[in-house]
Amino acid sequence: MSNRPEIEIQQQTAFGEDGQLEVTETSVETSLEDFGADVDHRDRDSRLDRPEASEFGVDDRPEVEQSSEGDQSTLFTDADEDQQTLAGEQAAGQCLFEDAGADDTW
Numbered sequence: 098m099s100n101r102p103e104i105e106i107q108q109q110t111a112f113g114e115d116g117q118l119e120v121t122e123t124s125v126e127t128s129l130e131d132f133g134a135d136v137d138h139r140d141r142d143s144r145l146d147r148p149e150a151s152e153f154g155v156d157d158r159p160e161v162e163q164s165s166e167g168d169q170s171t172l173f174t175d176a177d178e179d180q181q182t183l184a185g186e187q188a189a190g191q192c193l194f195e196d197a198g199a200d201d202t203w
Contacts, residue, residue: 113119130136148158176188 109121109124110118111121128136151157172193174188174191174193176191178187178189180188182188182191
């Protein structure tokens with residue numbers, strides 16, 4: 098799975114009926130998933146395993162293949178230079194989301 102060290106539990110405590118912490122004999126395992134969080138269980142390559150350049154200033158690393166498929170949607174339209182919107186504006190370079198301009202003030 099991963100190279101992460103196992104955490105050894107020495108003692109586990111829980112609140113007793115009187116509100117004080119008491120050492121428990123049984124361990125309770127929880128996960129962020131128990132609280133509704135999405136947890137990604139895929140094994141990831143560490144940054145140490147990525148190829149590096151042979152010397153400073155020379156980028157001779159192997160090229161990384163880029164996938165066009167992904168979970169992110171496009172921010173700008175994919176339009177020809179002479180294509181226009183229904184309002185008569187140039188379609189190329191139009192942001193697909195309303196109010197995404199830099200003139201927003203908070």
